[in-house]
Amino acid sequence: MSTLDGAxxxxxxGRPVRxxxxxxxxxxxxxxxxxxxxxxxxxxxxxxxxxTGGMTHxxxxxxxxxxSHPDFFTNFGSYMARTGCLATAEGKPDWPWxxxxxxxxxxxxxxxxxxYFFWLRSYxxxxxxxxxxxxxxxxxxxxxxxxCGYAAGIVMFFWPAYRxxxxxxxxxxxxxxxxxxxxxxxxxxxxxxxxxxxxxxxALTGLDNRVAIEEGLSEHLASLADDEAVAVFFxxxxxxxxxxxxLGHEAGDDLLRQFAERxxxxxxxxxxxxxxxxxxxxxxxxxxxxxTEEEAIAVAHELLARFEQPFTLAGRSIRSTPSIGVTISKxxxxxxxxxxxxxxxxxxxxxxxxxxxxxxxxxxxAALQRRLTLEQDLAHAADRGEIHLLYQPIVxxxxxxxxxxxxxxxxxxxxxxxxxPEVFVAxxxxxDLIQSLGLWVLREAARQVAEWGGRSPGMRDLHCHVNVSPKxxxxxxxxxxxxxxxxxxxxxxxxxxxxxxxxxxxxxxxxLSGIVxxxxxxxxxxxxxxxxxxxxxIGALHAYPIDTLKIDRTFIRDxxxxxxxxxxxxxxxxxxxxxxxxxxxxxxxxxxxxxLLQALGCSMAQGYLFSEPLAADEVPIWIESWRxxxxx
Numbered sequence: 018m019s020t021l022d023g024a025x026x027x028x029x030x031g032r033p034v035r036x037x038x039x040x041x042x043x044x045x046x047x048x049x050x051x052x053x054x055x056x057x058x059x060x061x062x063x064x065x066x067x068x069t070g071g072m073t074h075x076x077x078x079x080x081x082x083x084x085s086h087p088d089f090f091t092n093f094g095s096y097m098a099r100t101g102c103l104a105t106a107e108g109k110p111d112w113p114w115x116x117x118x119x120x121x122x123x124x125x126x127x128x129x130x131x132x133y134f135f136w137l138r139s140y141x142x143x144x145x146x147x148x149x150x151x152x153x154x155x156x157x158x159x160x161x162x163x164x165c166g167y168a169a170g171i172v173m174f175f176w177p178a179y180r181x182x183x184x185x186x187x188x189x190x191x192x193x194x195x196x197x198x199x200x201x202x203x204x205x206x207x208x209x210x211x212x213x214x215x216x217x218x219x220a221l222t223g224l225d226n227r228v229a230i231e232e233g234l235s236e237h238l239a240s241l242a243d244d245e246a247v248a249v250f251f252x253x254x255x256x257x258x259x260x261x262x263x264l265g266h267e268a269g270d271d272l273l274r275q276f277a278e279r280x281x282x283x284x285x286x287x288x289x290x291x292x293x294x295x296x297x298x299x300x301x302x303x304x305x306x307x308x309t310e311e312e313a314i315a316v317a318h319e320l321l322a323r324f325e326q327p328f329t330l331a332g333r334s335i336r337s338t339p340s341i342g343v344t345i346s347k348x349x350x351x352x353x354x355x356x357x358x359x360x361x362x363x364x365x366x367x368x369x370x371x372x373x374x375x376x377x378x379x380x381x382x383a384a385l386q387r388r389l390t391l392e393q394d395l396a397h398a399a400d401r402g403e404i405h406l407l408y409q410p411i412v413x414x415x416x417x418x419x420x421x422x423x424x425x426x427x428x429x430x431x432x433x434x435x436x437x438p439e440v441f442v443a444x445x446x447x448x449d450l451i452q453s454l455g456l457w458v459l460r461e462a463a464r465q466v467a468e469w470g471g472r473s474p475g476m477r478d479l480h481c482h483v484n485v486s487p488k489x490x491x492x493x494x495x496x497x498x499x500x501x502x503x504x505x506x507x508x509x510x511x512x513x514x515x516x517x518x519x520x521x522x523x524x525x526x527x528x529l530s531g532i533v534x535x536x537x538x539x540x541x542x543x544x545x546x547x548x549x550x551x552x553x554x555i556g557a558l559h560a561y562p563i564d565t566l567k568i569d570r571t572f573i574r575d576x577x578x579x580x581x582x583x584x585x586x587x588x589x590x591x592x593x594x595x596x597x598x599x600x601x602x603x604x605x606x607x608x609x610x611x612x613l614l615q616a617l618g619c620s621m622a623q624g625y626l627f628s629e630p631l632a633a634d635e636v637p638i639w640i641e642s643w644r645x646x647x648x649x
Contacts, residue, residue, distance in 0.1 A: 249346075252302070271330055459502050514564070607626065
């Protein structure tokens with residue numbers, strides 16, 4: 018966006034004041050005051066001077082009218098008559114003229130008081146970018162003229178040329194009143210300018226807002242040359258919701274401000290680039306250029322490089338990069354369509370693994386339509402029977418005894434077929450469907466545990482692990498809701514282990530601590546899921562009552578072949594053992610991985626080496642088969 022007309026010149030930080038301003042606002046006024054005061058003092062010291070040729074000094078030299086200088090303030094009228102400044106031809110005070118001058122000066126006083134209070138209460142109260150430099154130049158000139166005029170008024174009482182001074186004051190009064198009368202219009206201009214800025218500026222970051230982005234992009238598109246194009250960069254902060262949920266909204270706002278600060282320097286220093294916040298954790302940059310894809314991708318990677326250094330949030334060092342979508346105008350003149358296409362490309366970048374750059378192509382529209390369809394259908398998928406639970410066994414790493422099952426939600430869409438849990442869980446998080454979906458999973462898992470217990474005596478003590486979203490724990494009624502759902506399903510909460518992602522514990526808030534304590538009091542067991550991938554794992558172990566650690570599969574995958582990974586895994590197992598916690602190693606697929614875990618003393622294991630996730634009716638069959646293999 019181009020700067021508004023009339024932006025302040027004198028308030029620009031670091032910009033030197035021009036000599037013309039210095040001469041007009043300081044040197045000439047103070048010089049004039051010095052000359053006028055010197056003349057006034059000289060006139061006062063030298064004594065009264067006749068104002069008219071017809072009056073002589075002798076006419077006022079009798080003793081009755083002799084007046085000393087200290088009597089000036091006590092006998093003002095007589096002194097005026099003696100000096101002849103404001104006297105008639107007969108030597109009497111010219112009261113009509115005196116009153117006229119007083120009225121005139123009163124008008125000047127009122128006018129300049131109004132100017133002064135306008136400057137004090139209205140002008141200085143405005144933000145610097147909203148002030149009008151030319152207006153204040155004019156106001157200061159008027160104020161200095163007033164000072165000079167009143168200094169000249171002092172001379173008027175002692176010098177014969179008072180009528181010329183009065184005329185100057187009269188002219189000055191006319192212009193000052195005209196300026197003072199226009200102050201209402203100036204205030205309205207200030208207000209309009211402020212509202213315009215608020216309408217086009219994001220309050221949190223100070224960048225352009227969505228309206229300003231679209232307007233700036235439209236201006237660029239309308240003024241493009243034949244060999245030019247516009248590139249639109251759509252940025253979304255990776256893991257923003259996670260950071261906002263774990264560290265709090267204040268830290269989230271701080272991240273947005275720091276993110277915006279790194280974007281303020283326009284790509285490659287172009288002054289006409291538009292940089293703005295589209296809303297939430299989304300930012301948009303509009304840049305003119307040659308329109309080549311290589312150039313746009315290079316600029317996008319330059320933007321990514323600005324976020325290599327971590328952010329400092331709530332006293333912690335947090336790394337967060339943006340996913341960037343890029344689109345180029347290529348004859349397109351619709352600003353809204355270009356921003357939409359860049360947004361679609363950003364989603365593709367985020368899906369590809371975050372911290373990536375993707376250039377828009379037409380095939381991305383189909384992916385977006387698919388996502389929108391999934392968002393709409395997910396709200397009713399459970400009621401339609403499209404979502405079901407699979408159960409993966411968790412076994413004792415040493416003996417192979419079945420310890421528990423983990424409930425895993427799966428969605429089979431009638432049009433698209435199986436939908437990855439990473440996809441539909443992310444959609445549920447973004448659309449706030451996670452509350453209802455999470456309770457449905459908990460209810461269904463508890464119901465199934467109760468059914469297995471009633472079917473087979475050997476499954477009455479079977480535990481079930483259920484994943485819980487951080488957003489579910491933001492509900493103040495979470496403890497009561499979870500307990501009611503499980504008991505209504507016919508199961509005791511002691512048979513349910515709630516798995517909470519490790520990142521949730523970074524905040525160490527009293528509210529979260531109260532929720533975890535409340536869940537424990539209801540009988541639930543608590544497990545930290547994906548342990549080792551969060552920010553401050555060890556501190557969380559001391560701050561919360563944790564029963565089980567589930568080590569993320571990334572630490573298991575290469576532990577058998579890499580000594581450093583094995584050392585980290587050993588430290589985790591040892592730490593949990595010292596704290597009296599159980600340990601579940603996820604993602605066990607090979608026998609060498611299991612052997613390593615057994616050597617390290619890991620208590621439980623889970624993975625395809627033992628079983629793939631099973632349907633509910635397959636679980637009893639697998640249990641019988643597993644027991645038979647162990648017995649053999």
